[in-house]
Amino acid sequence: MLKLPVYLDNNATTPMDPRVLEAMIPYFTEHFGNAASRNHPFGWEAESAVDYAREQIAQLIGADPKEIIFTSGATEGDNLGIKGVFEMYAAKGNHIITATTEHKAVLDTCKHLEKLGADVTYLEVKEDGLIDLAELEAAIKPTTILISIMYANNEIGVIQPVKEISAIAKRHGVLFFTDATQAVGKIPVDVIADGIDLLTFTAHKMYGPKGIGALYVRRKNPRVKVTAQMDGGGHERGMRSGTLNVPGIVGFGKACELCRLDMAEDTKRISALRDKLETALLKVEEAYVNGNREHRLPHVANISFKHVEGEGLLMGFNKNIALSSGSACTSASLEPSYVLKALGLGDDLAHSSLRFGLGRFTTEEQIDYTVEQITNTVNKLRDMSPLWEMYKEGIDLNSIEWAHH
């Protein structure tokens, strides 16, 4: 029997794997020690659990355990990585290069730094969501200290050419930071092979607990340092003070281990389901995939259904299917997704989009149900859409003078 509601919003957060929870439980009660307590068994136990998790986490991304700095999540990692480099390398320059489709945690951090004297270049992306490498290289100046480009996008799943970006960064002696929140645990990420200097990720996007993440900070070739943004006891090699969240770290470690061991199989199964979903939904008239389909996370699909509005569409089934839309009809600004707009999509198409994020626990039955529900709702809403009627009558919607608010 199909259990409702169906969860297809795994880019927002993932359910925790029961195996992760099991690993965490003893660290709430029995092994509650502070990992910084150096002189009794409670502290030693906590410390050794953290050390073990740090290895599990480092192994997933090909890093050395010493290069893992624990944070509260990816937003903190974005802040620490970017602000920390800006402060640490102030003598070298103040120029940062990023892209318009980055997560708000990166964009707003850059905006904040602009107020403090940073010079930030926001690269436009191509219509498939990828950055233009020539444009990136051309943007580098003598004052450039950091390139911050995400590994994979949270809305469209597009994977940036990370290896090529890091090669450009290296050639110009610029550090490369990447927000890999959506990528780590889903596709192979290797900080050595990929040439990454700093990388942020978080447990709750990979079947681990919320409230724990990590910033990878390279120690060799080159040795990278960030200025702490949180002062205190000097934890995490002085880069991030604060008592370690031991149960969270243990869960994060377990989640990383599971992702590493299950990745090949999970990816095969999930991408087959994603392709099935996408193929079926593209049979709906005037449905389009947003973003590059080849360089894309295996579990993500972002599809626009022309002439129906995303929030109205969600309402048709959101009691039974959890999804996101690029329409931001509820926000005060009424602005649709800036990521979809950055692809050059008209606001109307951005308003008409749905984001599907499949996951480890998605089943074929759920996909079949979703296809049926969405197809029915799109058809129903098109029957009451004046735009669909005009489109069917062959009226060019751009020829109409709309009353803009």
Next chain:
Amino acid sequence: MAYSEKVIDHYSNPKNVGTLDKSKKTVGTGLVGAPECGDVMRLQIEVDDATGMITDAKFKTFGCGSAIASSSLATEWLKGKTVDQAVAIDNMDIVEELNLPPVKIHCSVLAEDAIKAAINDYRKKNGLEELVFEEKGVH
């Protein structure tokens, strides 16, 4: 965001979805909003020349559940009213009836605008002066 039961009901069972023949002199059509804003409403009325009574009303809406509900409700209210009575429909009446939250008030304003645009279209077709309405300026 949780929708009120009335919004859900209008969304699930919209009243008066459809199209009237806009070439008829007795039909007034109002098309308001813009695709880029995520809301387009088309509201039509058919008026009995002799009595000034609105005998039929239809809508089609591209938009969120609240926009669909606002226009569906508007068509229900329009039927059986005279044009003069219809002019008096205020967006806040729609807000109240549907329990729209503040972020959705613009949907009700759009519905009111659509009613007024339909009435003016009807007046224009019949050689009457178009009414001038105050801007609500909520958008």
